Amino acid sequence: MDEVIRLDNVSLWRRTQEEFSYDLKKTVLSMFEGKYQKSSKRLVIKDLSFSIQKGEKVGIIGANGAGKSTLLKLICGILKPSQGVIRVKGTISPLIELGAGFDADLSVIDNIIMYGVMLGFSEQDIKQRINSILEFAELQEYALAPVKALSSGMVARLGFSIATDVKPDILILDEVLSVGDESFRQKSKIKMDEFWNAHATILVVSHSMEFISQSCDKVLFLKKGSVVFYGSTKDAIHTYISSLSSQVESVEE
Amino acid sequence: MSRQNFNERFMFSHTILNQIYIDGESLKRYLELLKVLVMRNLKVRYRGSFLGVYWSLLNPLMMTVVYTAIFGTTFAEYYDNSTLNYVLAAFTGLVVTNFYSASTSQALASIVGNGSLLNKIKLPLSVFPTSMIAANSFQFLVGTFPLLSIISLLTSHNILNILGLLLITLDLGLVCMGIGFFVSTLYIYFRDLPYFYEIVCFMVWISSPVFYPAAIVPDNIKTILLLNPLTSIIEALRELSLSGSFPSTLTLGKAFLSGFLAMSLGWFFFQSQKDNMMDLV
Numbered sequence A: 001m002d003e004v005i006r007l008d009n010v011s012l013w014r015r016t017q018e019e020f021s022y023d024l025k026k027t028v029l030s031m032f033e034g035k036y037q038k039s040s041k042r043l044v045i046k047d048l049s050f051s052i053q054k055g056e057k058v059g060i061i062g063a064n065g066a067g068k069s070t071l072l073k074l075i076c077g078i079l080k081p082s083q084g085v086i087r088v089k090g091t092i093s094p095l096i097e098l099g100a101g102f103d104a105d106l107s108v109i110d111n112i113i114m115y116g117v118m119l120g121f122s123e124q125d126i127k128q129r130i131n132s133i134l135e136f137a138e139l140q141e142y143a144l145a146p147v148k149a150l151s152s153g154m155v156a157r158l159g160f161s162i163a164t165d166v167k168p169d170i171l172i173l174d175e176v177l178s179v180g181d182e183s184f185r186q187k188s189k190i191k192m193d194e195f196w197n198a199h200a201t202i203l204v205v206s207h208s209m210e211f212i213s214q215s216c217d218k219v220l221f222l223k224k225g226s227v228v229f230y231g232s233t234k235d236a237i238h239t240y241i242s243s244l245s246s247q248v249e250s251v252e253e
Numbered sequence B: 001m002s003r004q005n006f007n008e009r010f011m012f013s014h015t016i017l018n019q020i021y022i023d024g025e026s027l028k029r030y031l032e033l034l035k036v037l038v039m040r041n042l043k044v045r046y047r048g049s050f051l052g053v054y055w056s057l058l059n060p061l062m063m064t065v066v067y068t069a070i071f072g073t074t075f076a077e078y079y080d081n082s083t084l085n086y087v088l089a090a091f092t093g094l095v096v097t098n099f100y101s102a103s104t105s106q107a108l109a110s111i112v113g114n115g116s117l118l119n120k121i122k123l124p125l126s127v128f129p130t131s132m133i134a135a136n137s138f139q140f141l142v143g144t145f146p147l148l149s150i151i152s153l154l155t156s157h158n159i160l161n162i163l164g165l166l167l168i169t170l171d172l173g174l175v176c177m178g179i180g181f182f183v184s185t186l187y188i189y190f191r192d193l194p195y196f197y198e199i200v201c202f203m204v205w206i207s208s209p210v211f212y213p214a215a216i217v218p219d220n221i222k223t224i225l226l227l228n229p230l231t232s233i234i235e236a237l238r239e240l241s242l243s244g245s246f247p248s249t250l251t252l253g254k255a256f257l258s259g260f261l262a263m264s265l266g267w268f269f270f271q272s273q274k275d276n277m278m279d280l281v
Helices: A024-032 A068-076 A108-119 A123-137 A152-163 A182-197 A209-215 A233-252 B003-019 B027-045 B052-071 B083-113 B127-142 B144-156 B160-189 B193-207 B219-225 B231-243 B249-279
Strands: A003-015 A041-053 A057-062 A083-088 A092-096 A170-174 A201-205 A218-223 A226-232
Touching (some): A003 A201, A057 A209, A068 A083, A068 A170, A201 A209, A218 A233, B027 B127, B083 B127, B083 B144, B083 B193, B144 B160, B160 B249, B231 B249
Antiparallel strands (some): A218 A226
């Protein structure tokens, strides 16, 4: 069994944006007044170490703000860790907020090419896939229409179709599986099942315990940037739920 | 050369091209990203436009007509009493300053403007300011460059001068890329920069002898004007189009010096701040 993702003592500090003044004027004046402070940073991910083997389906759960999306961004390479090492082996297909790269004024086809290249396809590759993507998203009639003419559901379908048109080694899902109408949901479920059966390594962030217990072998439970539990799905969900009820108890007191 | 040798050599050079990394991406991917961003930029800007990229040529042409009408006779003596000389001098100056203002101002906003994208997909930061310079260069090569080539061919009857024009264009691109990297990085920290930069562009325009001859500038001010990185480029361009001779080594040397200086300073500043940008973008 080989490791495809490995984190060793990874920590991440991020600037707290509220305190930083973007104004040239304010910064210069504060420098003159002698009150200039270096911006403060917050520890967002605290000394994470874990590894994921090839073919594992791992769920990531935790409260809002626990660091789940930040962890995904670190694994994808969007953010760099302040300390520690992240090792990833294989191609990653990140499904984080589908359609973020779309430009509303461009046509659907132009957007497919642009989004595809940004996700890592070669231009030639994505051009060959245009028809199959339009077919899966059921947007053949809208091929030349500007994206601003599409409904939000259509945009999400388009993003999903483009991102899943590959067979990546590692698939990363950030709460994106509930888009579209019933027929599309069925199609995307079939696509997801394909991935699940194809021995791809999958990381899912979700708040639906039902989905996680059905689909994942292991679960990582994060709280305020640290690992609370990493192990079997059942135990992790149990730990998460009991931590929630203890919170409720402390509030009631 | 046997077929096997040929294949080996081709594969070798092909893999070398893919081994060259810019900001963490292979050259091939970087160029594809660049192409896709440039196309987005141009398509969105000129959507539904009739003249499209040719506006970047029409603007200096019309401004030249205005300047000639107003200043042509006053400055005539500095241009050997030839209105044509004044027209060419004004046009070449305008073309350079317009390119500079447009490309660097667009590069300034390019990283911050794509902030939401950068937070969702892994992309090399440097490709954004570069794509702005590239988009403006494309406009230039399609619109203004052919006209300048015709002018220089008419004056000099020498095809080699087109090479000179290409060199000058390359140098202008270098200067603007360097400045573009610098201001795009600065904008992340100082969100007031666009207002300030508008004034900077105006000062660059005013201190480049565009609509007035350099000779009327008093000597003590002249030294300050030398700080303008565009002056040597405009000089080289004028030598080519007005006198019809390939620009002298000295002029070209000065031009490329400012080009390499701007590029190195801008690139190093960008690289030094690169790792801090994701928190603020």
